[in-house]
Amino acid sequence: MSRSLRALILLLFVSACGSANYSAPRNLDNACSIVSERPAYLKAMKRAERRWGVPVAVQMATIYQESKFIGNARTPVQYSLGVIPMGRQSSAYGYSQALDGTWEEYQRLEGGWGARRDDIHDATDFMGWYFLETQRELGISVADARNQYLAYHEGRTGYRRGSYNQKGWLLKVSNEVANRAVLYDAQLRACGKA
Secondary structure, three states: OOHHHHHHHHHHHHHHHHOOOOOOOOOOOOHHHHHHHOHHHHHHHHHHHHHHOOOHHHHHHHHHHHHOOOOOOEOOEEEEOOOEEEEEOOOOEOOOOEOHHHHHHHHHHHHOOOOOOOOHHHHHHHHHHHHHHHHHHHOOOOOOHHHHHHHHHHHHHHHHHOHHHHOHHHHHHHHHHHHHHHHHHHHHHHOOOO
């Protein structure tokens, strides 16, 4: 076998090992469809529910809002004068859209340095950890999708200050997250996945 052919085979093998399916499931409005298409999601969320107490439907509704279940989701690039790229809106990345600093805190305290934001198991574990810490610090039940989402989006300090009250759009979004959590919960119960 020639050197160039061996190099090509090695390159194809390495690129195949590194690829992952980060696309969204087909029907994001049906929790049963999501977990049927991606059984690893349900396994990860149930594990996070057992460890941290955060209901699967609350995790799903938050992930829907944050990334639409796209594992390598990033915030949009901002442009100056409409054409000069100035970087991303924030460092949010992955299923949970965790910021760099918060993710590093999670890695240090709970997840280990190998935890990745584009891994559903790590992302749901992170969300469970964050929501439980929010419950401990702010008294918001881990089952309260609306207020947990507000604290998740604004940070605990922002939530404590009530910064969300000046953001009508965010209040609307947090209500949508709560409604989606109720919908997902009912769907999961109906198909026996709750």
